[in-house]
Amino acid sequence: MFISNAYAAPAGVPGGETMQMVFMLVIFGLIFYFMIFRPQSKRVKEHKNLMESISKGDEVLTNGGILGKIAKISDDSDYAVLSLNDSTQITIKKDYIAAVLPKGSIQSL
Numbered sequence: 001m002f003i004s005n006a007y008a009a010p011a012g013v014p015g016g017e018t019m020q021m022v023f024m025l026v027i028f029g030l031i032f033y034f035m036i037f038r039p040q041s042k043r044v045k046e047h048k049n050l051m052e053s054i055s056k057g058d059e060v061l062t063n064g065g066i067l068g069k070i071a072k073i074s075d076d077s078d079y080a081v082l083s084l085n086d087s088t089q090i091t092i093k094k095d096y097i098a099a100v101l102p103k104g105s106i107q108s109l
Helices: 015-053
Strands: 058-062 066-072 079-081 089-094 098-102
Touching: 015 098
Parallel strands: none
Antiparallel strands: 058 066, 058 098, 066 079, 079 089
């Protein structure tokens, strides 16, 4: 009385729906590549080039916001000694250097 009858769906799935599904997966893959993967790999490559180009005497900015001058750096180690002023030096991991500043930036502050 209150329950309606349930009928089976017609047999067979049209082929157009599977092609639409494949097309949407390809579109999502392209969006993922161009919006996420490619920019991230570009940033990693730029940071790697930055790490290879730093040398003693460069003025740098760390990820924590510390400004300093590279006092000592070695190629085989992952650490650099950063001079904050004439008497204060700290050791940081080279990966935490965010940017190399132009010469004289620390003096202008």
